[in-house]
Amino acid sequence: MSIFIYLGFLILSPLSIYLANKLLYSGKLRNYSVALISALLVYIFIIVSVAYINNKLDNQLAAFDLNGDGIFSGIEITPDQEKAMQEVIADTGRTFAPITGAIFCSIYFLVLWLVLTVFPQVVKLFSQKIT
Template sequence: MKKIIIFLFIQLTFILWLLYFYKSRSKIKLSNSRIAFYSSVFFYFSIIVLVIITKISLRNNLDSFDLNEDGFFSGNEITDDQRKALENVSSDTGPTFAPIIGILYSLIYFSILYISLKIFREEK
């Protein structure tokens, strides 16, 4: 849950920064479609980075049970917690499906953001 809140906060911060930066500091005004496009690309890469961080975190958790650091689990290294950590690593399908699901979510995100910007922002 904490990762989702951080993820959404980063997305909102990026959109607000994009709107503020191009409104106040640039003579070029970004259209709604460009803002939605840049935000959805950032959204996609954020998903990929979050999946990579999760994969590394799960792997590090599993490696913490390898007491003699030989790469294998034997004897007193095998516990219920180690089995759960091994199951979490082996059943994690996020890295496999993240690029495909990320594209789908980014398209949905683009559509929602574009429609919202069209409604709440005047395009000149």
């Protein structure tokens, strides 16, 4: 997955929830709820992305298991198999994704909540100074 997909999701999820709140719910959801729902969606997106990558790497590695016994031996061990094995076992980021995802989403929630709370007040303040 591309970095642009992740960045797009980070931007579009709160925007779509905010617009849905304004259009469908007449603004009944508080900024806190909009930020919380967005953070939860981003967390789910992170976990699903990690599961997708794990599945993809496992399938690439399983392609080298010719006899299907789950153990690599003999002619199954090739430089390409070793490279695929290294990609599966060497990434601790996927292992710790639920923890780092929770930390990231907590920070994301706080920043988003502050933006949703402070931005309208700043706009209101500047509009009063202009008039």
